[in-house]
Amino acid sequence: MQVQLETFLHKQWDRKGLISWLLLPASAVFLSMAASRRRKTVPVKVGVPVVVVGNIYVGGTGKTPVTIALVKDLKERGWNPGVISRGYRGKAESPVEVRLDSNPDIVGDEPLLIKKATDAPTFVCPKRVEAAEALLKAYPTVNVIISDDGLQHYSLHRDVELAVVGARGLGNGWVLPAGPLREPPSRLDEVDAIVLNATEDIVTSSTPRYVATSGFTNAVNYATGEIVSLDTLSRMQFKKGLKAVAMAGIAVPERFFSMLKAHGLEVRPIALPDHYDYSKNPFKDCEADLIFITEKDAVKCRKHADLKNDERIFVVPLETKLDKFLVDFVEKKITAAAKKSKEAAQQL
Structure with missing residues (x-):
């Protein structure tokens, strides 16, 4: 039944049909509330560069495979990345470390998948700032944090934002519930880079974009x-x-x-x-x-x-490979952020 409901919703969200038009007033309310929350939120810095891998489309766009690939690429370049996640559908209410034998019902299936694929320090918590702080306390040598999802979690300061656009594109371009978007398409103008994952370049934003190739x-x-x-x-x-x-x-x-x-x-x-x-x-x-x-x-x-x-x-x-120039782009950003953070700490 759930599969049929998801299929129905995405079919409706692919076009601006009658149902979407009827739900448009609710979308205006949703958008207003989200904008208000964002304005009132003060981002918290955690002491190391933060890269957020997220999206504006509700549901899967391939964020986790991109996160895994980025963690692996940064490790190969000498970085010591840690990963944080909300732990979607997990039961953790406070920071929990994801271990190889963790229960996915507690930590979520995607964080466990990331841990197995990368063996990077990984923590989950609905409040990502708390997850990041717990991770850095347990692993003080971590020098960059990758947040799997969390583009809309504005309480966490981020130095790089990567928005993943998947096979479904942007749907009808409207926000929930009239459309499938958590934020309007204009949000893509604010991120640092767009990662096209299993989709054609249909995005009209001027933001730099890179291709992620995936396959079996x-x-x-x-x-x-x-x-x-x-x-x-x-x-x-x-x-x-x-x-x-x-x-x-x-x-x-x-x-x-x-x-x-x-x-x-x-x-x-x-x-x-x-x-x-x-x-x-x-x-x-x-x-x-x-x-x-x-x-x-x-x-x-x-x-x-x-x-x-x-x-x-x-x-x-699933084997996902990132454009080398995307990894170069991210590394340049986090190197600059790390240098700036170090200089600020020395002035204290």
Whole structure:
């Protein structure tokens, strides 16, 4: 039911139809309240440069893969990044460190995915300033913080804002509830850079924009840890006549399904609600020889001990690469911010 509702809403938000026009007065109220909150908020500096990776479109645009890629790139350049997140749909109300064995029901699935992919110090808290302060207290050698989401969390001072625009673009260009945007399109004129992720350059802003390329190459067997290329699995399926299913509880599951099919795999797609909690084992009665799931879904599957031996399940990691010039741009900004912060501290 939730999947159908999400599909219906996004279909309405793709155009300026009757429903959107009827909701436009409510959007004006939403916009006014959001603007008022922003004006009254005083940003807090936490002592190190902060990079916010966010969006203005409600729901998934690929922020987390971009965050992971940025953390990896900065580590390769000698930085020691830490990550903070709200921990969406997690139960943490105060700062909690995300560890490799953390419960996604507590810390959220995306922060756990980031931790597993980068091994960077990661903290979650609804109040991101508190998350950042807790992280720096526990890891004082961290010299840059990446905030996964939080473009609208104005209480945290940021030195770099990256707005990710995903496959759905900007919808009809209106803010909630008449449209899918948290803020108007003009907000993109204020950010430092726009990251185009799986979308064409449809943004009319003059802000610098860069492309993030994403794709799938390999799959990891959930039970054995064996890494197998998708092309090999495709040939195996064709040769042995194997039945395959693809399940995804992400914002745009169609992209996951189409990428698998691009590798020659014939899969029966099953779209689950975004952030599906896997409280029930969805694979138990699944008649398939091969089951493909996303990394984001895999972190939720750990609650089912019986899945550890299910060799039908393959986790397909999304590989995202950032434009080198984007990383250069970010590094230049945070280097300048770090220098300025150091000079200010010396004057105290």
